[in-house]
Amino acid sequence: xxxxxxxxxxxxxxxxxxxxxxxxxxxxxxxxxxxxxxxxxxxxxxxxxxxxxxxxxxxxxxxxxxxxxxxxxxxxxxxxxxxxxxxxxxxxxxxxxxxxxxxxxxxxxxxxxxxxx
Amino acid sequence: xxxxxxxxxxxxxxxxxxxxxxxxxxxxxxxxxxxxxxxxxxxxxxxxxxxxxxxxxxxxxxxxxxxxxxxxxxxxxxxxxxxxxxxxxxxxxxxxxxxxxxxxxxxxxxxxxx
Numbered sequence: 049x050x051x052x053x054x055x056x057x058x059x060x061x062x063x064x065x066x067x068x069x070x071x072x073x074x075x076x077x078x079x080x081x082x083x084x085x086x087x088x089x090x091x092x093x094x095x096x097x098x099x100x101x102x103x104x105x106x107x108x109x110x111x112x113x114x115x116x117x118x119x120x121x122x123x124x125x126x127x128x129x130x131x132x133x134x135x136x137x138x139x140x141x142x143x144x145x146x147x148x149x150x151x152x153x154x155x156x157x158x159x160x161x162x163x164x165x
Numbered sequence: 166x167x168x169x170x171x172x173x174x175x176x177x178x179x180x181x182x183x184x185x186x187x188x189x190x191x192x193x194x195x196x197x198x199x200x201x202x203x204x205x206x207x208x209x210x211x212x213x214x215x216x217x218x219x220x221x222x223x224x225x226x227x228x229x230x231x232x233x234x235x236x237x238x239x240x241x242x243x244x245x246x247x248x249x250x251x252x253x254x255x256x257x258x259x260x261x262x263x264x265x266x267x268x269x270x271x272x273x274x275x276x277x278x279x
């Protein structure tokens with residue numbers, strides 16, 4: 049159980065276009081989802097916390113107008129990279145927490161490799 | 166502040182040997198978790214140890230936590246080639262609120278040679 053599906057796994061887009069990444073909890077309800085960015089051989093950097101039915105909470109230095117997050121249901125959060133630039137190329141990973149209680153393990157999607165040309 | 170600094174950054178061992186990875190953190194925590202990441206994939210939760218626990222076992226994994234030293238170790242016994250992956254510690258930063266976001270360390274890349 050506790051499967052998180054992330055789609056697409058890879059995407060290549062041209063500069064200036066927008067890309068949407070989906071994160072779905074398949075067999076549980078996730079009131080909170082997290083979006084991370086990971087550079088090669090580096091750790092995960094938390095970008096934002098997505099709460100169902102409310103605005104996302106962005107980490108310092110993350111542009112909320114560039115990285116649009118929508119958490120419209122208890123099983124789906126989306127991250128849209130708007131007006132993408134080559135420096136946005138990275139590995140984006142979502143995660144979700146099962147249940148309402150905090151301090152439990154996170155369940156991760158398999159990530160999306162974004163390449164902006 | 167940066168939490169969860171693992172060392173070593175990279176570790177290469179032979180199959181059958183034990184692998185030990187360490188993690189240090191800076192602030193008080195509610196719990197510390199270890200995750201594994203295969204190349205180009207998401208993270209998989211391995212084990213969670215609470216701040217009032219000192220040691221925990223799960224199969225070939227053994228985790229210790231020393232809150233006085235703000236450090237943790239992950240031991241993988243009888244390693245296998247399939248254990249090759251990056252291992253991250255993550256701390257629940259005890260800052261309160263309902264999101265309980267985790268902060269990840271830089272990770273240890275473990276290579277187990279057959």
